[in-house]
Amino acid sequence: MPTAHNAAVPTLITSVQRALRLLEAVGSHPGGAPAKQLAREAKVPLPTAYHLLRTLSHEGYVRREHGVFLLGPAAERLGAGGMQQKRRSMILDSLAHFRDVIGAPVYFAVYREGEVELVGVSDTPNSPACEEWADFRQTAHAHAIGQCLLAQVDEQVRQDHFDRHAMTAITPYTLRDLRSFENRMGALEGAGPVVERQEYALGTVCAAIPVAAGETAATLAISLPLHQEQRLLSAVNRLQREVGALLSALSISISI
Incomplete structure (x- = not known):
């Protein structure tokens, strides 16, 4: 023994x-x-x-x-996996920084191969992220993340997206047709924030800003409960100012 x-x-x-x-x-x-x-x-x-x-x-x-x-290729895949994990950690660290500075949940997403991809989210127990109760990929028209990403692609790409993911009203405030969506896209001013109020989740307001990452459409977004709506614009403007310092970290991580 x-x-x-x-x-x-x-x-x-x-x-x-x-x-x-x-x-x-x-x-x-x-x-x-x-x-x-x-x-x-x-x-x-x-x-x-x-x-x-x-x-x-x-x-x-x-x-x-x-x-x-x-x-050989198997060893190279192992190395690539380690680099991918390092890049993901860089993203999560950046999101945590923004979250602490702004005092709101922060999201990072990209539009890749015709789909919305939520890469990372950072929140706290006292300020939780919006629950993904309806698939983000199928409801891009309804949330600020998807709206901001689709605003960065051309009309043909948007049309293809909606051919695959029909616009449906998931709350009473959701945009219901492509014409209304295109009108909103046309009203956006350059790199300004996209604001969405209860279109994805009742009781929640969101705002998203585009992130320059080569040819890939990317966005950073925040969400707040409806009763804190007065904070939304100042918070997203603060996010826009803060992102410049850490943009390089996000940009090199876009290949995840």
């Missing part, structure tokens, strides 16, 4: 450790390296290194070209 001390010692799988060291060695040579060099750097016996490299190659973590080993 194992002692308490032995039970606390993790079971280490030597072959996994060696494979990881080999991967690290391969990754340290962008131009590739031969098996003998990798085995020496990873301190793995050469026969074992050959066996592990064959396995890693079969799984796509390394590839062999002209006698040297390089990182």
